[in-house]
Amino acid sequence: MEGVVTGLIAGVLLGTISGLLPGIHANTMAGILLGLQAALAGILGEEGLATAMFAALITHTFLDTIPSTFLGVPDADTALSVLPSHALCLEGHGEEAVRTSALGAAWGLSFALPLSLLCFYLLPPLQPLLDWGIGILLVAVVGAMILAAESPRWGAAIFFTSGILGIFTMQYGYLAWHTLGGSALLMPLLAGLFGLPALLYSSHAGVPPQTFEGISTPLGTIIPQSALGALAGVLVGWLPGLSTATANGLLTRFVSYDRDRRGYILATSAASTSNAFIGLAAFFALGRERSGVIAAMAPLQLPSPLVLAIVGCLAGGAGYLLTVLLAGSASALQVLDGRTLNFGVAGFVTLVTLLLSGPFGLMVLLLATLVGIAPYLIDIRKIFCMGAILLPVILYSFGLLAL
Numbered sequence: 001m002e003g004v005v006t007g008l009i010a011g012v013l014l015g016t017i018s019g020l021l022p023g024i025h026a027n028t029m030a031g032i033l034l035g036l037q038a039a040l041a042g043i044l045g046e047e048g049l050a051t052a053m054f055a056a057l058i059t060h061t062f063l064d065t066i067p068s069t070f071l072g073v074p075d076a077d078t079a080l081s082v083l084p085s086h087a088l089c090l091e092g093h094g095e096e097a098v099r100t101s102a103l104g105a106a107w108g109l110s111f112a113l114p115l116s117l118l119c120f121y122l123l124p125p126l127q128p129l130l131d132w133g134i135g136i137l138l139v140a141v142v143g144a145m146i147l148a149a150e151s152p153r154w155g156a157a158i159f160f161t162s163g164i165l166g167i168f169t170m171q172y173g174y175l176a177w178h179t180l181g182g183s184a185l186l187m188p189l190l191a192g193l194f195g196l197p198a199l200l201y202s203s204h205a206g207v208p209p210q211t212f213e214g215i216s217t218p219l220g221t222i223i224p225q226s227a228l229g230a231l232a233g234v235l236v237g238w239l240p241g242l243s244t245a246t247a248n249g250l251l252t253r254f255v256s257y258d259r260d261r262r263g264y265i266l267a268t269s270a271a272s273t274s275n276a277f278i279g280l281a282a283f284f285a286l287g288r289e290r291s292g293v294i295a296a297m298a299p300l301q302l303p304s305p306l307v308l309a310i311v312g313c314l315a316g317g318a319g320y321l322l323t324v325l326l327a328g329s330a331s332a333l334q335v336l337d338g339r340t341l342n343f344g345v346a347g348f349v350t351l352v353t354l355l356l357s358g359p360f361g362l363m364v365l366l367l368a369t370l371v372g373i374a375p376y377l378i379d380i381r382k383i384f385c386m387g388a389i390l391l392p393v394i395l396y397s398f399g400l401l402a403l
Helices: 002-020 026-035 037-063 065-071 082-090 094-122 124-147 152-171 182-201 219-238 244-251 261-286 292-297 305-326 338-378 382-397
Strands: none
Touching (some): 002 037, 002 065, 082 094, 082 182, 094 219, 094 305, 182 382, 261 305
16 A cells, blocks of 8 residues: 555656646656656555556646646647637636636546446446447537538548548557657647647747636536536547547537637546546456556556545545646746747757657658648638547548557
């Protein structure tokens, strides 16, 4: 038990670090821990090491809103939620956006606990039917999304262009260095599609002065939006080939990220945390590894599901408190020139891409940035760049593509 407690503390610390670094995912931190397994297992034990990985994953889902909000750079789970949160930051409401995200993540965790139990006991017999139906659901969502676009032709063009780029990245991912595993390629792909174009087209005034006058979203909206996000997180966490980025795309059919910014932040934050939690239930119920962190934990001797559930709740509580404490941190960025800040963040993303995935990752980053610029040029919603994730998943669900 001592190793589990130490692992919880280490995981919260590592999840905080990964959450605050622009573009870094919890899978990256899990890869580092797995690479140091021989040394760390002697200190923490295998159960403690697995605990650290899961605690880092849950903590990360709270803290990753900070670089998304104040710097406009997403990781693999915040590709779309970065748009409304950074927009609120530019209006001087960044602290409210961060606190709203933390609140959504906390509600998502509370909903994920009972939903995980329901999925664990009720869904395994239905799994073949669920695996078959996911492709049809995604095709319907994407079709409705394109038809509702300002320009359906351009929407379809960007969707399929980004989708082809996503397929190319996944199919030729073996050309990357894979310093910390194949999931490292999601970072340059989504940072190029959503992060760097936002930096290029943002003003160079830097982070504007921030004011916080409380969370303006009423409780009657917070709970249903968070519940919707938690359900989306459960869907993508249980079904194969899906991710939180997929959930963010699905949620745009129910919550508009440009008209209801706070509602979308609540929903996507809840989806991220509940997805992390439901992935654990899917592993114990089906033996399926739904995320890079779970895959890294799989070879280890794991604590019981109850212990990991308690660890997840404690890590979530710590993540919430840390996020709220750091929500006003934009004041440290206000002294920086906007151009210097944007170039610094872009340079950091480029350097991390090179270190994690090498020249192939840099090529993906460049191509994704070129595709990500297109919505700005033709004035269309950036949701269609999610084709990079959705199109490969659709083809995978119909057995037409191996991921």
